[in-house]
Amino acid sequence: MIGGTRKLLFGRKKSLEAFESEAMPHLGDLQRAATSLLGDRAHADDVMQEVYLRAWKSFHSYQAGTNCKAWLFRIMFNCIHDHRRRWMNLNMVAAEEETLERKLTYSPPIPDKLTDKEVLRSIEELPINYKAVVILADVEEMSYKETAEILGVPMGTVMSRLSRGRKLLRTSLAGVASDYGIGTAKGGQS
């Protein structure tokens, strides 16, 4: 029976080549998302290394042909969650969300001209939970269901965070426009 050990141990196929072709092409997207989420490239790079190391260690559980990017994003959010526990008090984030919910009753119009820099600055100001949903649903174009699975939250939470996240972005971008005297599109719905 122990003879099976040989077959067992040498039967394991975990190819770096497969990992390279399946997982590594998504590095850029994850890196950009992590930088936007954390607002700090050095932190994001640390997280990336951890994400890919964790992914490699559990690569045997990944089924070829399934959504590798979504799988990597899930690992990334777990890593970020672990890091953030060390960096800040998560209760503060929850309290912040409640306050925002009370404030968000108005969607200001969106400025006609927006630079990437202004948009990035506004994204940076978003609470991380909203940022996460905006990045997954709007940048990565994942469905509500995929986003909910990656973040481990109900779909209703994804929908409400996306809606509030967009309203916050509009508020912030409207402020930018007004600061610089930039004109805005007329007729934004209240």
Added chain:
Amino acid sequence: MKVIDFGHAECKQLEQYLDSYVNNELSVETSHKLVAHLEGCEACSREVAARIRLRAAVKRAIEGQETTNDVGAHIRERLREEESKARFRSWTIPLAVAASIAIAVTTWTRVAEPEPWEIALAGQESYIDALYELVPPMIRVGLGDHAHCAYFRNFEGSLPAAEMAEQLGPEYDGLMQLVDEHIPEDFKTVLGHQCEYRERKFIHLALKRNDELLSLVITRRDDGESFSRDELAPVLNAAGVSVYGARAGEFEVAGFEAGGYLGYVVSNLSNATNLEIAEAVVGPVSEYLGG
């Protein structure tokens, strides 16, 4: 998907659906109804255009960020190191298994006459330790009990069903019949009992079909235990229950969470067949356990 009728809806009521429309999350029918409203409502049309523009601006800004290649290089370097370590372990573990058996046999020969089961047990435990190296902790739970209780047991016939039911206890009355109903007909239950392995208690059913051996292993879930914590991705959704898979050598493991329990289908079948059986039993078993 639920179809929303916007026929008489006010613009304000409709606003809540605009984000889902922009993200293409409404059903085709609901989208058609919304579009019909937009055609006659300039304010809502402008609002949709604004949201689409915002979405595009966010996507463009984030995707336009520059990235460095340094991280990729560091990651590849670390992966190569990990791969080297894994190769080293794949050679040393079987050697360690062999050495531990040899030491056990030598020691027992000199000190006391070893019992055959003692020699076998030392080998079994080393074997399971080696298996554990190959999979994340959550997978080890079911794999270890299958290897210990089913794989190393020499089944010749099976206990009478009444005796197995008694060993399972009244708390799990009906479990055997439930599994029997959902598993391919040619599998025969050869073991049903409560057992303990490495200080953890299990409900264990083992089934055989010629040389194929399959276990359904159930255990109470400890606080904080979850497959997602081990970074495992679901490989299957069976009746709304996520199933997580892993392979350790010749063993296929499919694990799931059912309320306060963890369940596993472990076998020496192919990946596809093991998952097929898991898909058939996970839903009913999960419901049985109150998951």
